[in-house]
Amino acid sequence: MLQKVIRSAVIDAPIDRVWAVLRDFNSHDDWHSVVQKSRIEAGRDSAEVGCVRAFTLQDGSFIREQLLALDDNNYRFTYCIVEATVPLERYVSTVTLKPVTDGNRTFWHWESNFGTPPGRERELANLVATGVYEAGFASLRRHLEQGADRRIKGHSPMPMALPLPSQRIEIEAYGGHDVMRVRSAEVPAPGPGQVRIRQRFIGVNYFDIYLRRGSIPDLLPLPGTPGMEAAGSVIDIGEGVSGLMPSDRVAYMGPLPGAYASTRCVSQDWVIRLPAHIEDQVAAALLLKGITADYLLHDLAHIRPGQRWLVHAAAGGVGLILGSWASRLGARVIGTVSSPEKARLARDHGCDHVIVTGEYRFADEAKSVWSGGADVIVDGLGDAAFEENFAALAPCGHWISLGQASGAPRAVSSELLVSKSASFSRPVAFAYVATRQKLAERADRLWAAVADGSVKLPPIEPHSLAAASRAHERLESRQTTGALVLTV
Numbered sequence: 001m002l003q004k005v006i007r008s009a010v011i012d013a014p015i016d017r018v019w020a021v022l023r024d025f026n027s028h029d030d031w032h033s034v035v036q037k038s039r040i041e042a043g044r045d046s047a048e049v050g051c052v053r054a055f056t057l058q059d060g061s062f063i064r065e066q067l068l069a070l071d072d073n074n075y076r077f078t079y080c081i082v083e084a085t086v087p088l089e090r091y092v093s094t095v096t097l098k099p100v101t102d103g104n105r106t107f108w109h110w111e112s113n114f115g116t117p118p119g120r121e122r123e124l125a126n127l128v129a130t131g132v133y134e135a136g137f138a139s140l141r142r143h144l145e146q147g148a149d150r151r152i153k154g155h156s157p158m159p160m161a162l163p164l165p166s167q168r169i170e171i172e173a174y175g176g177h178d179v180m181r182v183r184s185a186e187v188p189a190p191g192p193g194q195v196r197i198r199q200r201f202i203g204v205n206y207f208d209i210y211l212r213r214g215s216i217p218d219l220l221p222l223p224g225t226p227g228m229e230a231a232g233s234v235i236d237i238g239e240g241v242s243g244l245m246p247s248d249r250v251a252y253m254g255p256l257p258g259a260y261a262s263t264r265c266v267s268q269d270w271v272i273r274l275p276a277h278i279e280d281q282v283a284a285a286l287l288l289k290g291i292t293a294d295y296l297l298h299d300l301a302h303i304r305p306g307q308r309w310l311v312h313a314a315a316g317g318v319g320l321i322l323g324s325w326a327s328r329l330g331a332r333v334i335g336t337v338s339s340p341e342k343a344r345l346a347r348d349h350g351c352d353h354v355i356v357t358g359e360y361r362f363a364d365e366a367k368s369v370w371s372g373g374a375d376v377i378v379d380g381l382g383d384a385a386f387e388e389n390f391a392a393l394a395p396c397g398h399w400i401s402l403g404q405a406s407g408a409p410r411a412v413s414s415e416l417l418v419s420k421s422a423s424f425s426r427p428v429a430f431a432y433v434a435t436r437q438k439l440a441e442r443a444d445r446l447w448a449a450v451a452d453g454s455v456k457l458p459p460i461e462p463h464s465l466a467a468a469s470r471a472h473e474r475l476e477s478r479q480t481t482g483a484l485v486l487t488v
């Protein structure tokens, strides 16, 4: 829930004297009793808009705040929390001073808006109102009475970009899962239109394996870092960015790899803010796979009640999301999986019938369940299932070739398709989120489907970023169910 805290006080000192202290964004460890030690990052000036102060409180809390605006004419400045161990979300605060003509004193107005985790609203609003603002008024009064503001604090004005250290996975040669290495790197400040994100969870997709193997070298030149999606919080934003602020909880998916990293700059067009009910881990596990399910259902196959869907790898990341969503929308779903355990899970997530086959033999069984075959086939298997897929397709059916876990699919001839009056698609998720608005619409629909139970959450298997190789090994040896994430 959004909180608004407002406090004000009259300080017995002229406005210019009070302002001289407060406009220095790094002065608070001199005068505020709860602030222990503060410094301005990257040697910037403490009155420079955009500078970040990093400080600790007496109770050990750590906070980074960024100066967003400074108005000397109106004695006002605004700042926000970029990172904090205290759970204040989207915290933005403004300090305004006004002269009190009676006695040449100063009226100090301090207000903020922020979100809090459920159940902690009162506690955190109280902390800000009394522990920070009222204690601040008292502290500054004391500071001025003692004349401590006459001391001058040194600055070293050196505005510059702020590179941040990061860990990332690097591939120097295409190959098996063991070609992935952890490397240290610096991530520069975000460029125009970019946001820099501290990533907490990174989504692992089968697509990352194609990149690692060198199936799409143009997309991952060497050395390169795989990964198409992640979730975390915004550290800072570049010029021209709108609708996103430092400390926002966000997730992204984008058409250029590089997500296997602890910090990354990405285009604002790839990024969405997360609603409170979607945790970071769930967002990283679901965003790309859930948006894939969304465009399959709503754009490509135009789902309708009674439609017959054959979904391969039905216990995998995309498979479980798609199975539960399609079934909630009234489709009948047959899944294929390679083990009885996977079959149980697929049934639990909406499949009416599950075929257990490790060798891509499913057409006869599918046609014995539905005499005509499947209206829609969602095929992430590729080459090894080519003939079976065509055999399982109903007249006028739609074969959607989504991926190639068993190898690149061969070309489909028009003669083959015309023999069943069938259609064939070879879509890529990123084309369906090509604009910021499209991405936001699809993500909203996905989160709503999670909230109302249409999408039943798949199991999520976490691995550390350094263990990305192990995650790939498990995914490509068909050992996993649900979605995999890397944790930072």
Ligand SMILES: NC(=O)c1ccc[n+]([C@@H]2O[C@H](COP(=O)([O-])OP(=O)(O)OC[C@H]3O[C@@H](n4cnc5c(N)ncnc54)[C@H](OP(=O)(O)O)[C@@H]3O)[C@@H](O)[C@H]2O)c1
Residues within 6 Å of the ligand: 204, 205, 206, 207, 288, 289, 292, 313, 314, 315, 316, 317, 318, 319, 336, 337, 338, 339, 342, 379, 380, 381, 401, 402, 403, 404, 405, 406, 407, 427, 428, 429, 430, 475, 476, 477, 478, 479, 480, 481, 482, 483
């Ligand atoms: N085009 C797009 O927009 C788009 C977007 C997302 C995903 N995809 C595709 O959708 C498919 C599923 O992706 P995902 O990330 O959710 O992966 P996943 O389904 O969690 O994992 C892949 C699954 O494929 C099955 N599989 C069958 N033959 C395999 C083989 N030879 N090697 C490895 N696995 C094999 C395995 O399930 P069983 O053991 O049960 O058979 C395995 O668990 C992939 O093909 C991916 O490329 C496409």
